[in-house]
Amino acid sequence: MGRTPCCDKAQVKRGPWSPEEDMVLKKYIEGHGTGGNWIALPQKAGLKRCGKSCRLRWLNYLRPDIKHGGFTDEEDDIICGLYNNIGSRWSVIASQLPGRTDNDIKNYWNTKLKKRRTMAMAAAQAPSSNNTTSIDTIVDRINDFPRPPPPSTSPVVIPIVKDETYTCDDFLKPVVPSPPVSATTDTGLGFGRYDSPPVVAGLAGPPRVQLNASDASSLVTVDDGSLYSDWWTNGSGDTDEFFLEFGGEVPMEFLTSSSDASFFDTETRSQVT
DNA sequence: AAGTTCTTCAACCGCTCCTCG
DNA sequence: GCGAGGAGCGGTTGAAGAACT
Numbered sequence: 001m002g003r004t005p006c007c008d009k010a011q012v013k014r015g016p017w018s019p020e021e022d023m024v025l026k027k028y029i030e031g032h033g034t035g036g037n038w039i040a041l042p043q044k045a046g047l048k049r050c051g052k053s054c055r056l057r058w059l060n061y062l063r064p065d066i067k068h069g070g071f072t073d074e075e076d077d078i079i080c081g082l083y084n085n086i087g088s089r090w091s092v093i094a095s096q097l098p099g100r101t102d103n104d105i106k107n108y109w110n111t112k113l114k115k116r117r118t119m120a121m122a123a124a125q126a127p128s129s130n131n132t133t134s135i136d137t138i139v140d141r142i143n144d145f146p147r148p149p150p151p152s153t154s155p156v157v158i159p160i161v162k163d164e165t166y167t168c169d170d171f172l173k174p175v176v177p178s179p180p181v182s183a184t185t186d187t188g189l190g191f192g193r194y195d196s197p198p199v200v201a202g203l204a205g206p207p208r209v210q211l212n213a214s215d216a217s218s219l220v221t222v223d224d225g226s227l228y229s230d231w232w233t234n235g236s237g238d239t240d241e242f243f244l245e246f247g248g249e250v251p252m253e254f255l256t257s258s259s260d261a262s263f264f265d266t267e268t269r270s271q272v273t
Numbered sequence: 274a275a276g277t278t279c280t281t282c283a284a285c286c287g288c289t290c291c292t293c294g
Numbered sequence: 295g296c297g298a299g300g301a302g303c304g305g306t307t308g309a310a311g312a313a314c315t
Contacts, residue, residue, distance in 0.1 A: 016283070016309085039300060055301080056284065068282095091303060106304070107282050 013048045017057055021047060025054055026062050034058075060101045067099035071108055079105060079113060 028045035035041065038051035047054065060066075075097055082093045090102035097105065
């Protein structure tokens with residue numbers, strides 16, 4: 001038994017809204033308000049639409065003072081900065097941008113800003129001409145990487161945007177301070193997803209980091225000729241995001257192959273296939 | 274000019290959260 | 295305290311138009 005659907009899909013119209021439907025919905029809400037009940041609204045307004053569809057149409061398109069497109073540089077910076085701080089909390093980000101909807105911002109991020117960030121990451125990581133780089137450089141790059149916030153059970157604090165300066169072009173500078181570095185661990189610096197011990201690729205054992213080559217940033221050859229990489233991964237399955245905290249002296253020591261998704265055992269420091 | 278690929282964004286889906294009885 | 299139902303949210307899809315070959 002699934003849950004009762006909010007409306008009968010066979011009875012409601014779907015797809016793009018016609019100007020007539022827009023007018024009916026707009027006039028009804030302007031005259032009566034939503035009544036705090038979107039499910040009942042379409043019937044009252046005489047629309048053959050699902051209540052959720054009406055809500056979405058109103059909030060994302062018909063609502064007064066909505067701005068579409070034409071994001072300013074300042075808005076770009078705010079979105080980038082907030083994404084850096086709180087991740088894909090589009091509704092929270094939208095609340096900081098008057099006239100913008102979460103859907104608009106989400107689309108804008110996915111089509112424009114995400115690409116820009118990817119390019120910025122690639123540029124920041126481009127190996128030097130002799131194809132080697134120092135460990136210090138790698139540590140700097142890793143520290144400068146934008147990263148999603150660590151999981152937290154504490155309430156989300158909405159940043160006060162006006163008191164902070166964000167620049168998209170300078171997006172690699174983290175707004176969130178990096179976690180404190182332990183002086184005793186020598187396992188590198190990075191972050192990714194933590195897979196609960198019993199369920200990673202059917203293997204039991206210690207925690208493992210899932211590395212997904214498609215999301216991993218480029219490997220870098222360091223002075224001694226060995227390969228290093230910071231990384232950013234989406235992982236898959238039932239995973240919990242976490243920050244791996246590594247020491248500052250040796251940033252990474254893993255992953256000499258960048259082929260398909262692989263797992264890295266943080267305890268044995270070996271790749272698990 | 275025609276076909277193909279890419280980009281954009283409105284809309285849908287399914288999930289979680291919240292409220293109320 | 296519990297369950298039902300509505301609201302809200304984020305991820306994803308797909309149609310339409312633009313750009314490219």
